[in-house]
Amino acid sequence: MNRQDYRILIVDDEPANVYLLSRMLRDSYRIAEARGGEEALAIARGPDKPALILLDVMMPEIDGFEVCRRLKADDETKDIIVIFVTAIGDSAAEEVGLNLGAADYIAKPISLPIVRARVRNQINMRLKADMLEAMSYIDGLTHVYNRRKFDTLLHKEWQRARHSGKPLGLIMIDFDHFKALNDHYGHGAGDVCLQQGAAALGSALKRQGDLLARYGGEEFVALLPETDMEGVRVTAEAMRAAVNALKLEHKYSSAGSHVTVSLGVAAVQASEEHQATYLLELADRALNRAKALGRDRVVLMDEVMDAELDEGVIAAPQRSDDALARDEVSVEGATDSAEPAYLDVESLEDMPERRRHGGTSAEAEVLSQPEKVLQALSALYLLPLNAELHAELDSLYDAASDLVERLHAHALVMPAEPSRLDSTLASVAPGKPAAVCAGPSPGARAGCSEGLSPSWPPGVSENADLGHFDVTELMRRMGDDREIADATIEQFLADAPVRLEEMRAAWEAEDLDQLHFKAHSLKGLAGAVSARRLQTLAERLEKSAPTLTLARALVEDLKQEYVLLEPLLRKELGV
Structure with missing residues (x-):
């Protein structure tokens, strides 16, 4: 990723100011424009979120301070960089803006070199932070995403699926008899198996929004947004075939003479009735059935199948130690009175004009x-x-x-x-x-x-x-x-x-x-x-x-x- 990949939102009720800032920055960044606070908030919460917002203070409807407060109070927008660009140049106003979470404060009339330099500095810092964060989400051995990335994305996709009403699919994958492979061929061979196997699994994912992650040891997981059971099944079969095509020797496996995988498939409509871990439980139960039925196969599981197996009793989560489960418990137990510790801009209403x-x-x-x-x-x-x-x-x-x-x-x-x-x-x-x-x-x-x-x-x-x-x-x-x-x-x-x-x-x-x-x-x-x-x-x-x-x-x-x-x-x- 480079600076040109980042989007900047310019917010000002004066068309002249928007036009000037846009002309200054459009050669280096993708530019979006808004003429008021409500429009800015809608863009910031949209699918193509800006990395940085240049925000005027004095605007009709809601002012820039209130816009910034709402951005920083929302988990979806709190990480967007805010730079105030305003004709209110006194230190008291600047202090209010910075206390609300703004990264910088530029007084009008603006200087092109100054604006470009300050925007460039903030974007460079974001670029480095994003690179470090991306590295923290990558598994060091297989170079696919790690458990931390999966836990984070599963929760987000579950919430998105609840709002969209579209199904969410999940595949749990386990390399068959992997301990026997390590014991007889050595850990070096085991590492090669995981590396080549992860590449084969990833080749079966064709959409940008699909995710493959190493879940732990020889287990992997694939998350497929907006995919029904049939779509997930087809992808799982393609994964199984891709690993079989590697023909990696494994004479100590009951499933065959080469490395194979067992896959558990689940797809559900997200609802308030269940948490995101419910999808993980269904896929895990399907994976256990695949192993019990002889391995090297794909087994499906949905709410109806699960009810038939357990007479409506859902098995307790087998991975209660995962970070996502802890996060959801903490969120569920939070009180409504817990408000972000931001400066109360509304209290300024009593201040003389x-x-x-x-x-x-x-x-x-x-x-x-x-x-x-x-x-x-x-x-x-x-x-x-x-x-x-x-x-x-x-x-x-x-x-x-x-x-x-x-x-x-x-x-x-x-x-x-x-x-x-x-x-x-x-x-x-x-x-x-x-x-x-x-x-x-x-x-x-x-x-x-x-x-x-x-x-x-x-x-x-x-x-x-x-x-x-x-x-x-x-x-x-x-x-x-x-x-x-x-x-x-x-x-x-x-x-x-x-x-x-x-x-x-x-x-x-x-x-x-x-x-x-x-x-x-x-x-x-x-x-x-x-x-x-x-x-x-x-x-x-x-x-x-x-x-x-x-x-x-x-x-x-x-x-x-x-x-x-x-x-x-x-x-x-x-x-």
Whole structure:
């Protein structure tokens, strides 16, 4: 197996992000795509499971954290590698993701070389682990699967057969008078017999899903999914003939002058009435009958035959020491209260939105005088605060919001008329926090005190085109791949106007939560093409717009910035 054999699932509600990641990785891996959490879970539980999932955090319906929690809580998907790829870049969110079982956390805007390197590292580790696991499932002498592999697969196939309703077949094989062969011809001859005999038995299995394993000593077992009694019988007869065709000398066998095998065959419909070991018991009873009837033969056994032999009494398992039986007992005895020790993401529901996503959401109307306080407090969320300061800021903001509501209830102040953010911030008194003055539009900086520095992205001057679009940064993140860079720009030009229209509709519907979500989406799109000013504005709308008035002003500024940005991007494309 090599890296190209592994499948990667890309999960993001933004088509642009899915397209970009797919373009980055499709030359090296098989790619699958999902636009939401439920679709991702369905693919992960499907027949062609991905080895690795690149998972966005903020998505509609269920977020990425919940998707990861469900993946890790399911035995069928818990081993899938999860890498979060998200615009939520704070350490608290990263800690949540890693505690849920993610292998890595990549912050947007993504860098092509970084993504490729981290995916390659995880796949390489999985490749080595899979190779070691495969080696642990191989019998050292015969090079067929061993008892451990059979025990594991029997349980899985039994559960699969229960759901599909299709029969499951089993063949138990024993080399006749093998002890006499070892005693008279030596253990070296016995090893050769098992090696050549295993190869002959394996030649009779024609389907990829069939399994041959060495069960112990001179005993072998073949598991045949979706095979009825007649199909298993035909395969068993082909196995017997293949071993006979070897003509390995064995003068000390009562079955003939050469090596032969006895085979017990069973095939049943899996049900809740029995455990997987029931199939093994039937095949074992058939094998014992084959030996008692003279060896070198195939004997069948099903529920009806077994009932006729024992009058409905099923013999106790003769291999109660096998690992599968112990596993099933332990599973059966487990209590429903035993839950995986994962971080409870649902407990985050009580966490204020400002803490969870770095944004704010207040439903009170904007008031003309207290608005200054709320603006200053909300803008502080843009600062890199530690947990203690963040908690204090939450308390201050909640207290200020309560006060505003009480003032409004007593009619001590009147709600302000909706206005542009430019005029709102221009009315703020000198000396306010510098973060409130941050913004790319001249109006947004009009009321700032002298000496306060607007919070532009590092290295970007106020009038530089670099503030709109940094092609050097874009090419660096795309690994100097011009084709992928152009495709990223084209996707942005297709998606950004849609997001702006969705934001306008959300504002008209007075849906702040949807506005914040769409701003987060636009921030990711802007970061993908290194549109710094648009990215900064979108982040402000996502994190520092607790009222519809501020949100409306920021939406208008975003539209103006896009008008300036669009021709620069089209020029870069040569359009």
